[in-house]
Every structure is written in C-alpha cells, then in structure tokens.
Amino acid sequence: MRGFEYLRPATLPEAGKALASNAEARLLAGGMTLVPAMKMRLTSPSAIVDLGAVAELRGIRLTGSEVVVGAMTPHADVAASADVKRAIPALAALAGGIGDPQVRNRGTIGGSIANNDPAADYPAAVLALGATVVTSKRKIAADKFFTGMFETALEPGEIIQQVSFPVPLMAAYEKFRSPASRYALVGVFVAKTASGARVAVTGAAPAVFRATDIERLLSEKFAPGILEGLRFPAAGLNADMHGDAEFRANLVGVLARRAVASLLAAGKT
Numbered sequence: 001m002r003g004f005e006y007l008r009p010a011t012l013p014e015a016g017k018a019l020a021s022n023a024e025a026r027l028l029a030g031g032m033t034l035v036p037a038m039k040m041r042l043t044s045p046s047a048i049v050d051l052g053a054v055a056e057l058r059g060i061r062l063t064g065s066e067v068v069v070g071a072m073t074p075h076a077d078v079a080a081s082a083d084v085k086r087a088i089p090a091l092a093a094l095a096g097g098i099g100d101p102q103v104r105n106r107g108t109i110g111g112s113i114a115n116n117d118p119a120a121d122y123p124a125a126v127l128a129l130g131a132t133v134v135t136s137k138r139k140i141a142a143d144k145f146f147t148g149m150f151e152t153a154l155e156p157g158e159i160i161q162q163v164s165f166p167v168p169l170m171a172a173y174e175k176f177r178s179p180a181s182r183y184a185l186v187g188v189f190v191a192k193t194a195s196g197a198r199v200a201v202t203g204a205a206p207a208v209f210r211a212t213d214i215e216r217l218l219s220e221k222f223a224p225g226i227l228e229g230l231r232f233p234a235a236g237l238n239a240d241m242h243g244d245a246e247f248r249a250n251l252v253g254v255l256a257r258r259a260v261a262s263l264l265a266a267g268k269t
C-alpha cells in the first residue's frame with residue numbers, strides 16, 4: 001500500500017469539501033473493498049476521506065411508504081432492523097446473507113452500490129424495488145444508477161447520502177451463493193408492486209439487470225407456474241470457474257420461481 005493523506009470529516013459539507021480539495025481523493029466507507037484494493041495497489045489514492053464520523057449518513061428511517069437507509073449503515077444494522085423486517089423483510093434477509101459477520105458489520109450500503117460489484121446483493125434490491133439513490137448533488141433512479149461492471153452514474157465528488165426504498169406489496173430474494181465468499185453466483189430479487197412485478201438479477205452478467213421477460217409474465221400472473229416454460233437466454237451471461245453461462249441462465253429461472261413460491265408458501269398473496 002502506498003502512503004496517503006487521511007481525512008476524517010464530521011459533517012457532510014466537510015466531506016464534500018475534503019473530496020473536492022483533491023481530485024485523487026477517494027471516499028472510505030467500510031473499507032471492505034477499497035482497503036484490499038489499496039493493499040494490492042490496484043488503486044493508490046493520494047487521500048482518503050473517511051465517512052465514518054459523519055453521523056447523518058448512518059441510520060434507518062421508516063416513513064409511510066418508504067424505507068430510507070443512510071449510506072453508512074452497515075449490512076448488520078439493516079438485517080437487524082425491526083422496521084426493515086416489518087416493511088421489506090426481503091431487504092433485511094438480503095442484508096443478513098451478505099458475506100460473514102465481519103463483512104456485515106463493516107460493509108455499508110453506500111459502499112456496496114457505489115462499488116457495483118457484478119455479484120453484489122444490494123444492487124438487485126435497489127433495482128427491483130425501484131429505489132432512489134440520494135446523493136450530495138441529486139436524486140438518481142435505480143434504473144439509471146447502475147451503468148455497467150463496477151460502473152455507476154456517480155460523478156467525481158458525488159457522495160451517496162441515502163437510499164430510499166418504496167415499500168412493495170411483497171418481495172423475495174433468492175441467491176445461489178459462492179460457498180467461499182457468499183457472493184451471489186446468481187441472485188434474483190422479485191418485487192410485486194402496485195404497478196406490476198419488477199425482477200432484478202445479480203451475479204449472472206457483467207452488471208445487475210432487470211429481467212423484463214420474467215417481469216412481464218409475473219405481472220400477468222404472480223405464480224411460479226407461469227415461469228415453468230421459461231428458458232432464460234444464456235447469451236451475454238458470465239462464464240467462469242464457478243459456472244458457465246447456461247448454468248447461470250438456468251439459475252435465473254430456478255431462483256425466480258423459488259422467490260415467487262416462497263411468497264405464496266408464506267401466504268403473502
């Protein structure tokens with residue numbers, strides 16, 4: 001790891017100023033991705049702006065129709081939140097299934113979606129639930145936020161403040177995890193909303209995406225049977241030592257059916 005300047009602002013405006021003062025500065029949240037990348041010299045920022053002391057970025061609020069999660073809220077807090085469990089239990093379960101206890105206690109939702117790892121769990125929830133990412137500059141709809149592998153719509157100097165999740169009628173997340181890292185080999189988040197079904201897939205492709213064919217079928221009839229004949233196309237899906245594209249394509253259908261079946265079994269329709 002190369003040397004760097006370490007800054008620890010206490011407020012959001014101070015953090016913005018610190019970031020703006022150095023074009024090479026990087027934000028530090030839980031450090032679960034950034035620190036190993038620095039240790040391997042994949043990135044060598046000359047300054048680090050640690051958001052750990054910015055209290056306003058941490059916490060969970062339940063408004064009438066939204067769950068609002070501060071960017072610095074660790075996965076463990078989302079998993080344990082009574083409000084999240086009540087309003088969007090699938091989101092709490094997703095957070096509780098990320099990595100291991102150390103990762104869940106350090107890693108944050110802001111760091112996760114800013115990083116946009118192709119196999120990360122939160123991007124699937126953000127996209128399927130049609131969440132809004134609120135930054136220091138603007139509000140970004142989920143459909144516009146994830147732009148490619150490790151790429152987002154964030155501009156230099158932009159800080160994620162919170163993510164607002166509209167409460168769906170019901171939702172479920174199913175992931176087929178890598179036994180080593182617990183990242184998703186494939187993860188499918190299914191949400192039933194007043195305006196139809198939204199389905200987002202992580203792990204299968206270079207970046208999270210919406211499975212619009214599955215959405216159309218589930219919007220017709222929200223039942224696993226409607227997906228029986230579905231052959232999800234393997235073209236463009238990831239292939240690696242963990243599984244080829246056909247395996248991942250099959251998993252998309254299997255996990256989508258499981259997600260819907262789990263909601264029906266729980267009597268949530």
Ligand SMILES: Cc1cc2nc3c(=O)[nH]c(=O)nc-3n(C[C@H](O)[C@H](O)[C@H](O)COP(=O)(O)OP(=O)(O)OC[C@H]3O[C@@H](n4cnc5c(N)ncnc54)[C@H](O)[C@@H]3O)c2cc1C
Nearest residue numbers: 029030031032033034099107108110111120121160182183
């Ligand atoms: C062993 C291991 C297993 C894991 N397993 C999983 C898993 O199963 N599922 C999963 O989804 N994830 C998994 N992760 C990822 C982890 O959960 C973190 O979410 C992820 O590493 C990034 O979050 P962080 O808070 O540590 O961010 P950091 O590493 O601190 O930052 C990551 C990037 O986001 C930027 N950033 C951070 N906060 C903000 C902000 N507020 N605004 C703008 N940019 C920001 C940083 O500058 C940096 O570029 C795993 C990680 C490890 C190390």
